[in-house]
Amino acid sequence: MIALLLALCSSLTYGCADFLGGLGARKAHVLRTVMIAAPASLTVELLLWPFLGASFAPATLAWGAASGVASAAAFALLYRTLAIGPMNVLSPVTALISAMLPVGVGLLQGERLGLAGLVGLPLALAAVVLVSAGHGSGSIRPSRTALLLAFGAGAAIALQLIFLHQAPADSGVGPLIIGRAVSSAVTLAAAGLMCRRLGSEKPAYAMSAAAGVLDSVANLLFLLAARSGDLAVVAVITALYPAGTVLLARSVLAERIHRGQLIGLGTAAVAVSLLALT
Numbered sequence: 608m609i610a611l612l613l614a615l616c617s618s619l620t621y622g623c624a625d626f627l628g629g630l631g632a633r634k635a636h637v638l639r640t641v642m643i644a645a646p647a648s649l650t651v652e653l654l655l656w657p658f659l660g661a662s663f664a665p666a667t668l669a670w671g672a673a674s675g676v677a678s679a680a681a682f683a684l685l686y687r688t689l690a691i692g693p694m695n696v697l698s699p700v701t702a703l704i705s706a707m708l709p710v711g712v713g714l715l716q717g718e719r720l721g722l723a724g725l726v727g728l729p730l731a732l733a734a735v736v737l738v739s740a741g742h743g744s745g746s747i748r749p750s751r752t753a754l755l756l757a758f759g760a761g762a763a764i765a766l767q768l769i770f771l772h773q774a775p776a777d778s779g780v781g782p783l784i785i786g787r788a789v790s791s792a793v794t795l796a797a798a799g800l801m802c803r804r805l806g807s808e809k810p811a812y813a814m815s816a817a818a819g820v821l822d823s824v825a826n827l828l829f830l831l832a833a834r835s836g837d838l839a840v841v842a843v844i845t846a847l848y849p850a851g852t853v854l855l856a857r858s859v860l861a862e863r864i865h866r867g868q869l870i871g872l873g874t875a876a877v878a879v880s881l882l883a884l885t
Contacts, residue, residue: 609835609836610832610833610835610836610837610840610841611832611836611840611841611844611879611882613828613829613831613832613835613836613841614828614829614832614836614840614841614844614845615844615847615879616828617825617826617828617829617832617844617845617848618825618844618845618846618847618848618850618851619848619850619851620821620822620824620825620828620851621821621822621825621845621848621851622848622849622850622851622852622853622854622855623821623851623852623855624818624819624821624822624825625818625848625849625851625852626851626852626855626856626859627814627815627817627818627821628640628641628644628815628818628822629852630811630814631643631644631810631811631814631815631818634808634809634810634811635805635806635808635809635810635811638794638797638798638801638805639798639805639806639808639809639810639815640810640811640815640818641682641794641798641815642794642795642798642810643810643812643815643816643819644815644816644818644819644822645787645790645791645794645795645819646791646819647815647816647817647819647820647823648787648791648819648820648822648823649784649787649788649791649823651819651820651823651824652780652783652784652787652823652827653784655780655827656779656780656784659779659780659827660779660780661778661779661780661781661784662775662777662778662779662781663778663781663785664775664778664781666774666775666778667774667775667778667781667782667785668785670770670771670773670774670775670782671770671771671774671781671782671783671784671785671786671789672785672786672789673766673770673786674766674767674770674771674774674782674785674786674789675785675786675787675788675789675790675793676789676790676793677763677764677766677767677770678763678767678786678787678789678790679789679790679793679794679797680759680763681760681763681764681766681767682790682794683797684756684759684760684763685701685760685763685764699735699736699737700754700757700758700761701757701758701760701761701764702735702736702738702761702846702848702849703732703735703736703761703846704757704758704760704761704762704764704765705760705761705762705764705765705768705842705846706731706732706735706765706842706843706845706846707732707765708761708762708765708766708769709765709768709769709772709838709839709841709842709843710728710732710838710839710842710843712769712838713837713838713839713840713842714839716838718837718838718839720837720839720840723881723882724840724881724882726881727877727878727879727880727881727882728839728840728843728878728882730874730877730878730881731843731844731846731847731874731875731878731879731882732843733871733874733878734847734871734872734874734875734878735843735846735847735849735871736871737867737868737870737871737874738847738849738850738853738868738871738872738875765842767786768829768833768838768842768845769838770782770786771783771786771826771829771830771833772830772833772834772838774830776834780827780830782830783823783826783827783830786826787823787826825848829841829845832844832845840882844879844882847875850871850872850875853868853872
């Protein structure tokens with residue numbers, strides 16, 4: 608139950624971070640937004656170090672660095688995917704892949720689910736697709752390149768979560784610090800190489816920093832959930848993060864929640880209830 612609650616909180620926090628990051632990216636090039644968000648995120652993890660502890664054993668360094676590379680790759684692939692479109696098709700594909708791979712790894716590592724879990728897990732995967740699917744023109748079919756990028760983005764997100772889960776349980780926030788440092792370095796290097804394409808617009812500093820802080824908190828909540836529960840359950844609940852973005856867009860931007868998304872939210876509630884019984 609503790610793992611489930613932590614995963615739910617992680618999912619909602621990821622959704623809030625994506626919402627703020629998306630708003631910030633409207634004001635300037637997305638890399639300018641990340642250049643603010645990444646240091647803010649790393650600062651939070653460094654501040655948590657004295658309270659939660661951190662060890663930097665070779666395994667922590669390796670898995671943390673791997674999660675950082677996967678995080679940077681996920682960022683690049685995700686935004687490239689959504690730029691090609693159509694979002695209403697590609698976003699659910701990305702979210703579903705990001706949920707299914709950790710579920711498969713968890714089951715291969717010997718995790719077992721009860722009857723309620725065997726019903727709740729597929730329902731949760733269906734909810735991931737429904738909640739993340741926006742309203743769009745169904746006649747537009749994604750290209751093969753766009754689909755491959757969507758699969759790649761989902762796989763990169765999944766690998767980030769899997770690598771964090773593989774880090775030693777007694778490493779504290781060490782994997783998060785290493786991962787964020789690596790992903791920040793990769794992002795800043797990319798920004799340096801693309802400096803001429805970033806434009807002159809100033810980023811939304813406060814919004815971008817808040818997105819980075821929330822992303823760091825979400826990573827921590829996921830790590831704590833994965834250490835206290837099954838990766839298969841924690842990952843699929845975390846992958847419901849589009850629900851937080853959808854609800855914030857409705858309340859702040861007055862965006863319409865479409866019928867499929869409402870069904871997805873209801874399905875998610877049923878799935879979480881079943882998984883709580885596992």
